[in-house]
Amino acid sequence: MLRNLLFTMLSLFIFSFGANAQMSVGIIGSATPGGWDEDTDMTLVNEMDSIWSIDITLFDGAVKFRADDDWAINWGSADFPMGVGEQDGADIPVFAGDYTVTLNTKTGEYNFDVDSDIGIIGDATPGGWDADTDMFKDQMDPNKFFIMMDLVPGGAKFRKDDDWVVNWGALDFPSGVAVQDGDNIPVSDASPYFITFDTLSGEYNFESMLTYETVGIIGDATPGGWDADTDMTKSDADPNVWTITMTLLDGAVKFRADDAWDVNWGGPDFPTGTATLAGEDIPVTAGDYFITFNSETGDYDFRPIVEYATVGIIGDATAGGWDADTDMDKDAENVHLWTTRIILTDGEAKFRAEDDWAVNWGSGDFPSGVGVQDGANIPITAGEYLVSFNSLSGEYTFTEIVEYGTVGIIGVSGPFGDWENDTALNKSAEDFNIWTMGSVDLVDFNPDADGGIKFRAENDWAVNWGAAEFPTGLATQDGPNIEPVAGSYSVWFNSSTGEYIFGEPVSTQEIVNPLEIKLFPNPASNTLNIELSSTKLEGQVTMKVIDMTGKVIHTISQDGSTLNSVNISGLPNGQYMLNIQNEKYIIGKRFSVFR
Numbered sequence: 001m002l003r004n005l006l007f008t009m010l011s012l013f014i015f016s017f018g019a020n021a022q023m024s025v026g027i028i029g030s031a032t033p034g035g036w037d038e039d040t041d042m043t044l045v046n047e048m049d050s051i052w053s054i055d056i057t058l059f060d061g062a063v064k065f066r067a068d069d070d071w072a073i074n075w076g077s078a079d080f081p082m083g084v085g086e087q088d089g090a091d092i093p094v095f096a097g098d099y100t101v102t103l104n105t106k107t108g109e110y111n112f113d114v115d116s117d118i119g120i121i122g123d124a125t126p127g128g129w130d131a132d133t134d135m136f137k138d139q140m141d142p143n144k145f146f147i148m149m150d151l152v153p154g155g156a157k158f159r160k161d162d163d164w165v166v167n168w169g170a171l172d173f174p175s176g177v178a179v180q181d182g183d184n185i186p187v188s189d190a191s192p193y194f195i196t197f198d199t200l201s202g203e204y205n206f207e208s209m210l211t212y213e214t215v216g217i218i219g220d221a222t223p224g225g226w227d228a229d230t231d232m233t234k235s236d237a238d239p240n241v242w243t244i245t246m247t248l249l250d251g252a253v254k255f256r257a258d259d260a261w262d263v264n265w266g267g268p269d270f271p272t273g274t275a276t277l278a279g280e281d282i283p284v285t286a287g288d289y290f291i292t293f294n295s296e297t298g299d300y301d302f303r304p305i306v307e308y309a310t311v312g313i314i315g316d317a318t319a320g321g322w323d324a325d326t327d328m329d330k331d332a333e334n335v336h337l338w339t340t341r342i343i344l345t346d347g348e349a350k351f352r353a354e355d356d357w358a359v360n361w362g363s364g365d366f367p368s369g370v371g372v373q374d375g376a377n378i379p380i381t382a383g384e385y386l387v388s389f390n391s392l393s394g395e396y397t398f399t400e401i402v403e404y405g406t407v408g409i410i411g412v413s414g415p416f417g418d419w420e421n422d423t424a425l426n427k428s429a430e431d432f433n434i435w436t437m438g439s440v441d442l443v444d445f446n447p448d449a450d451g452g453i454k455f456r457a458e459n460d461w462a463v464n465w466g467a468a469e470f471p472t473g474l475a476t477q478d479g480p481n482i483e484p485v486a487g488s489y490s491v492w493f494n495s496s497t498g499e500y501i502f503g504e505p506v507s508t509q510e511i512v513n514p515l516e517i518k519l520f521p522n523p524a525s526n527t528l529n530i531e532l533s534s535t536k537l538e539g540q541v542t543m544k545v546i547d548m549t550g551k552v553i554h555t556i557s558q559d560g561s562t563l564n565s566v567n568i569s570g571l572p573n574g575q576y577m578l579n580i581q582n583e584k585y586i587i588g589k590r591f592s593v594f595r
Contacts, residue, residue, distance in 0.1 A: 004292055012571065013110055013181045017307040019047075020160075023067050023068060024039075024068055025040065025041070025042045025066070025071060026039025026042060026065070027040050027042060027054060027063050027068060027101060028040070028063065028065075028178075029057040029061060029062050029063030029091065029092075029094075031059045031060065031061030031096075032056070032063055033056075033057075036450075037354055037450075038291045039066065039069050040054065040056060041054075042065075042101070042103065043062065043296070044150065045102075047325075049104065050104055050105045050107060050117055051394075052103045052104075052505045053100065053101065053102045053103075054100075054179065055098075055099070055101075056097075056099055057097070057098050057279065057566055058096060058097060058098075058099055058112075059096050060094070060095060060096045060139065060414055061094055061528045062091035062092060062093055062094060064076040064085075064089075064333045064407065064455065065103050065105075065110065066087060067105075070296075071447070071448070073087070074087065074088060074089075074242055075105075075108055075110070076085065076088070076092055076182065077090055077108075077110075078090040078092070078093070079092070080094060080095075080113065081091050081111065081112040081113070081114065081226055082110065082111040083109075083110060083284075084108045084109050084110075085103070085108040085109075085237055086106065086108060086499075092361075093287070094112065095136045096136075096139045096508075097114045097116065097136055097137060098114065098115040098116075099112050099114055099115065100113045101113070101135065104583055105331075109149070110241055110301065111524065113134075114135075114136055114441070115132050115134065115517050116134040116136065116137055116145065116191060117136045117160055117161050117338060118134070118135050118145045118158060118159075118160055118197065118199060119132030119133055119159060119160075119162060119197065119258075120133050120135060120149075120156055120157070120158055121133070121156065121157055122151055122154060122156035122157055122184060122187075123154035123155055124151045124153065124156045124187035124370070124502030125151060125563065126149070126150065126152035126586065132159065132162045133147065133148040133149060134147075134396065135195070135197065138595045141198075142484075143199045143200040143201075144196065144198050144199075145196070145197050145199070146194070146195065146196045146501040147194075147195050147196070148193065149192070149195065150190075150191070150192050150193075151187050151191065151206075152187070152190045152194050153187055153188060154186075155168040155184030155185065155186060155187065156185045156188055157178075157185060158204070159171060160198050160199075161201065164379065166180070167180070167181060168180060168182060168197075168199075168202055169181070169183050169184055170182045170183060170184055170185060170202075170204075171183045171185070171186065173185055173186050173187060173206060174193075174202075174206040174207065174208070175203075175205040175206065176184075176200045176204060177201065177203050177204075178197070179202055182273050184278055185206075186198045187206065189208065190276075191208040191209065191210040192208070193206045193207060193209060194197055194207040194209055195207075196395075198339075208296055209237045210295075211240065211295070212257040212258055212263070212295060213258050213294075213327065213478075214229075214231050214232075214252055214257065214258055215232050215234075215242045215255060215256070215293065216229025216231045216232060216255070216256060216258050216259060217229065217230050217232060217244065217253050217254075217293075218230070218254055218255075218256055219251060219254055219281065219282075220249070220251040220252060220285070221248045221250065221252055221253050221286075221314065222246070222248065222249075223246075223247075223285040225330055228261050230244065231264055232244040232291070232293065232485075232507060236572055236573060236574070238294075240294050240295050240296035240578060241370075242255075242292070242293045242295065243245075243290065243291065243292050243293075244291050245289070245291070245430065245461070246288075246291065246518050247287070247288050247289075248284050248285075248286060248289060248302075249406055250285060251283075252281035252282060252283055252284060253281065253284050254266040254279075254281055254282060255275060255293050255295075256301070257295065263277065263394065264277070264278060265277060265278075265279055265293075266278070266282055266589070267279045267280065268280055268283070269282070270283050270284060270285065270301065270302060271285075271301065271302035271303070271304075272302070272375075273287075273299075273300060274298045274300070275298040275299075275300055275301050276298060277298075281377070284302065287304055288304065288305045289303060289304060289305065290303045290305055290392045290393065291303070291501050292393070295297050295409060295579060297554050300348050303373075305392065306353075306359075306391075307335045308351065308352060308353040308354060308391055310325075310326055311328050311330070311338045311351060311352070311353050312351070312352060312355065313326050313328060313340065313350070313351055313387065314326070314349065314350055314351075314352055315347060315348045315349030315350055315377065315380070316345075316348060317344045317345050317346065317347030317348055317380035317382075318342070318344060318345040318347075318349055319343075320376040320446070324531050325352065326340065326342060328330050328340040329524070331521045331522050332520075333427065333521050333524065333525055333526065334521075334524075334525040334526075335479050336390055336391045336392035336393075337388070337389075337390055337521075337525065338351075338388070338389045338390075338391060339386070339387065339389075339565065340386075340387050341387070341401075342381075342384070342387060342595075343380045343381050343384045343385075344382060344383060344384075344385060344398075345380070346380065346381060346382045348377035348378060348379055348380060348382050349377065349378050350375075350377055350378060351371055351389050351393065351396065353460055359371065360372060360374060361375060361389075361391075361394050361396075362374070362375035362377055362378055362396075363376055363378060364376040364377075364378070364379065364455045365378070365395075366378055366379050366380060366381065366398065367385075367397065367398040367399070367400070368395075368397040369395075369396060370393070370395050370396075371395075371396055372394055378396075380398070381403070383400045384400065384401040384402075384475050385398045385399060385400055385401065386398075386401060386465045386575075387400040388592070390477065395573075399496075401496050401497070402434045403435070403477060404421070404457040404458060404495055405426050405457075405458055406457065406458055407424075407425055407427070407435045407455060407456070407457050407493065407495055408422030408423050408455070408456060408459065408460060409422065409423045409425065409437075410423070410454055410455075410456055411451070411452050411453030411454055411457060411481060411482075412443075412446070412449055412451045412452065412453075413444065413446075413448055413452050413481075414440075414442060414453045415440060415441055415442075419450070420557060422456065423437075423440060425437050425491060425493060433496035433497070434494055435455075435492075435493045435494075435495060436490070436491060436493075437490065437491040437586075438490055439488055439490060440488070440490075440560070441487075441488050442485075442486060442489060442502075443485055443486045444485060445481070445482075445483035445485075448539065451483050452468075452481025453481065454466040454475075454479075454481075454482060454484050455475060455493055455495075455500065457495065463477065464477065464478060465477060465479060465493075465495075465498050465500075466478070466481055467480060468480045468481070468482065468483050469482070469483075469546075470483050470484050470485065470502060470587055471484075471485075471489070471501065471502035471586075472499075472500065472546065472577065472579050472586075473500060474498050474499055474503070474547075474575065474576075474577050474582075474590070475498040475499075475500055482500075489503055490502070491503075492588075494590065497575070498590075499588060499589070501579075501586060507518060508552030512563065516532065517531070517532055517578075517580070517587050517588055517589050518530075519578060519589055519591045522591045524592070524593060525565070525568075525569075526569040527565055527567060528565065528566050528568050528591055530564055530566065530567050530578070530580075531564075531586060532580075536582075536584070536585045537581075537582055537587060539563075539582055539583075539587055540557065540558070540559060540561070540582060541559070541581065542555065542556070542557050542580070542582070543555070543557075543578065543579070543580045544578070544579040545566065545568070545571075545576055545577075545578060546577045546578075547574065547575075547577065547580060553571065553576070554566070560580055566578070571593045572593065573593050574592070575591075575592055576590070576591055577589070577591070578590075578591060
């Protein structure tokens with residue numbers, strides 16, 4: 001409420017400021033002709049209502065609005081093509097195209113109206129049969145168009161130039177091939193859809209983007225019977241995928257959304273099948289199961305929980321080809337988690353249990369995905385990888401290990417004070433992913449002067465890492481500029497994981513070699529054990545768990561001699577960094593959570 005009040009006061013201030021004709025408003029960002037360096041001014045088209053407008057060609061990227069070519073007053077939001085901008089809000093994501101952009105500086109409301117010759121029309125669309133909603137042109141293929149929009153049950157067609165001379169339709173939904181003057185496309189369900197259309201082939205697809213707060217499983221085969229849902233867990237990778245591990249009785253179950261019968265799914269098949277809305281009860285045989293359900297497609301799977309003696313990776317991308325498995329290592333804490341480090345060639349691979357094809361997993365996705373029984377071969381690109389696989393959920397990840405010739409620090413806040421010259425780091429003789437420097441001088445981050453620093457490889461922007469956090473963080477490819485505080489620092493960077501540490505001024509604090517800390521199991525599922533071989537981290541220490549965005553998730557202060565484990569059962573799957581420091585020394589190491 002306080003933020004809304006402050007924003008309302010700010011909006012009133014801006015309005016009165018604009019009414020005096022002393023304010024300019026512009027659009028700025030990587031999607032604009034001037035990039036983040038120069039505003040493109042908008043025109044005040046309605047002084048009474050504080051409406052600003054511009055016709056502009058934008059690129060794929062991001063934008064914000066701001067007043068008087070300065071960041072003191074700016075508007076942003078994560079919504080596109082329309083939304084309500086807030087002071088210091090998020091960058092607005094933008095697709096390439098020609099737009100009429102409007103902004104109300106009184107309310108923060110904005111709209112990006114794309115100018116396109118292909119649109120969608122019909123009583124299933126917001127404009128009804130009276131007005132087209134223009135679609136976005138695919139910048140890689142001039143014949144393809146796309147849009148995300150809310151539809152209701154009804155009919156829809158595609159047409160050119162807001163006219164019926166050229167129009168396309170068909171009777172198939174959600175996908176099909178439209179023809180000139182074809183039938184209205186029957187939209188069956190109300191939902192937000194991602195819609196694609198190819199004017200050359202006529203192919204179209206309506207992909208439902210409907211998501212739910214909760215999806216649960218209910219029925220007399222569950223602990224709650226028909227009276228109470230047992231909520232499932234939403235996948236971090238796909239908001240339509242829900243999972244749960246549970247013991248079931250002989251009986252029947254259904255899936256339903258938001259603990260209500262308004263939206264529920266069922267089907268006649270077990271243990272796998274495709275559920276339909278308001279379908280029949282799913283018959284269940286008693287047992288322990290890992291259950292997955294896709295609320296978009298209706299696909300479900302009741303997978304018996306089995307502990308395997310071995311799981312390996314096999315295929316022509318591996319050294320053993322399709323004849324011999326390369327066994328993976330079973331996690332000591334989670335019997336369903338398997339990992340390995342392996343060199344692979346261009347080709348294909350699958351995971352399988354007990355060196356036998358009776359149980360095998362595959363998928364067409366790379367470098368990560370969800371393998372299914374007898375699924376497609378995984379397409380592999382040559383390289384050295386850290387591979388993780390969960391034999392219960394089927395989730396897998398191939399993380400490539402790359403050796404670089406040089407890695408350096410670059411940026412306005414760095415030693416050279418520009419974005420053209422790198423300060424080279426030293427490669428470790430023991431691990432080619434580790435880069436260090438005993439001392440480097442940095443200056444304060446200044447956002448108005450394109451400040452900050454980044455790491456990059458081979459003196460080229462093709463591979464670069466960044467994250468706003470300082471002095472420690474987890475840098476990602478093309479991440480934001482690191483925001484340092486002026487001082488002299490020692491540097492440690494891992495080009496494989498992206499984790500970095502800038503030690504406090506070397507006169508007061510030093511970086512301990514990360515090889516002196518051992519985290520196990522890694523990946524871990526519930527408990528992360530810590531083993532320190534260094535005696536430098538003694539006395540009172542502070543330990544922080546940091547996520548991939550640089551956010552501190554957990555902080556503990558205690559005696560270093562008793563520091564031996566941390567409970568991570570509440571963390572979702574993903575990559576994290578553990579940072580431990582006392583008054584003089586600092587050490588950091590990356591770990592993974594995988595269940």
